[in-house]
Amino acid sequence: MISIVWNRFRKNRLAIAGMAVISVIAMIAVLAPVIAPYDPAAIDVYNTLSSPTWGHPLGTDDLGRDVLSRMIWGSRVSLKVGFVAVGIAILIGIIIGSAAGFYGGKTDAILMRFVDIMLCFPTLFLILAVIAVLEQSISTIMIIIGLTSWMDVSRLVRAEILGLKERDFVLAAKAVGASDFRVIFRHILPNALSPVFVSATFGVAGAILIESGLSFLGLGVQPPDSSWGNILASGRENITVAWWMSLYPGLAILVTVLSYNLVGEGLRDALDPRLWRSEN
């Protein structure tokens, strides 16, 4: 199964390109302390708002900090936010979705109504409201994004489980006396995960966009820590004099998010059995 999916995925050149970009960015994030040419928080008052030069390939910001170094460190934030937030979302989504799908009846009705309610809130409103209440830090942001984006996963998991729970292998597992927990996690879920993978990949893209938006509004990662969003925020204040502060971080977000979306699309096509047949 995995080799079939990989073979199909491999043929999708855009998805492979996306994957390559993601790997490079992940490497940059991990190696940030080594490859960043300057200390991302080092202020240089004699060299503020310098346009791109050999010394500072992407210029400096209003405090003379090197934009390239700040962006390299910022990639860590994006990586972390993307994966932690989506991890939380998937965990909650799987628990709620499998409980609803497996037990059905009242449990299902109540949980799915809760999903409907959560979906009514414009995501940014909910996030901002929580930010207003709690202290602003990167961990708060990651947790809030996770807590407000699990609904799609839970619906996907529920739908998969509804389709699987009457199948013979599940009934067999129940017949030999496996506990509900074991039946769900050991027998059903492994067969229900492919749409979750796809949704997770798109989810990482979404989480990166939300984090950068929040940091842009000054509600996310706070300076002197750098994130692509907060470099853009100071870029906005200096847009008439320093276009490089606005252009490059935005491109970084665009390319990263695009890569995750391409991989997600490639995964979806590769995992969709309906498309396997039509091609052969």
Next chain:
Amino acid sequence: MMIPLIFGITLVSFTVIHLAPGGPVEVETEMSLKASAQARENMKKLYGLDKPLHVQYTDWLGRFVKLDFGKSFVDGKKVIDKIAERIPITLKINLLSLVLIFCAAIPIGVLSATRQYSLFDRITTIFVFVGFSTPAFWLALICMFVFGVTLGWLPISGIQSIDTSGMNLSARIVDQTKHLILPVCISAFGGIAGLSRYSRSSMLEVIRQDYIRTARAKGLKELYVIRRHALRNALMPVVTILGLSVPGLIGGAVIFETIFSIPGMGQLFYQSTLSRDYPTIMGILVIGAVLTLIGNFLADLSYALIDPRIRISKE
């Protein structure tokens, strides 16, 4: 159906606000350390914070039914008045964006579906992926720089010029339109990308159906087949998605209105978040969710308009 949802919305909003360690009073008074114990007590009484949680909730719910969200911490104005003042602007921009999304995305989707793998299809596919991945606030920034600062074609903030007194009606309309172009286009941008992709795949599915083959076989013109037989069926899932995009648009208002300094609900929400103005936050949170609910309801209604099966089954 809608009542339990609204009830749930209030419950979630209430919970969110009471996550605060120490509650709203602590936060408000920590700004001014001089606040005496007596003042704190008074405030607690004022907001009913000395009562048990369920009593607070039912009290608040009782006032919510009368649309009384209390008074703003910042300027003491009634929250409902502050929101009512700003809602029309937000709704206007959102509606215009929705119309723009609908008018742009569906033709793009239909054209690229009927010409699958053509140059046009390839270009729009690229556009869709890039559009979907572009941070909207960055796009706004770039457009402000290009059209506002460099070219000087469009104003970059507010919804009208500061001094409109010397203008006659038509000049005022032109002025407002100019101010709206950037915010509306940019808030519609992501939606256009997403929805055109969606209508493309929906259309592709429909034109492979037997009834389309039948329509062609009986000699109808291609344009007629597409417009009359395919489009209606392809539109149905698109309308649902359009309904689902309402919360995104309303939430996005926070970012656009802040960037373009538009005095709408989103900007108010942003300002209230910064100043931790809980009554206002709670009011907007609930109203935003209810607006979404209404949006979904309208999408269901229009669904019934285009799908004869639903109309018949209801009669």
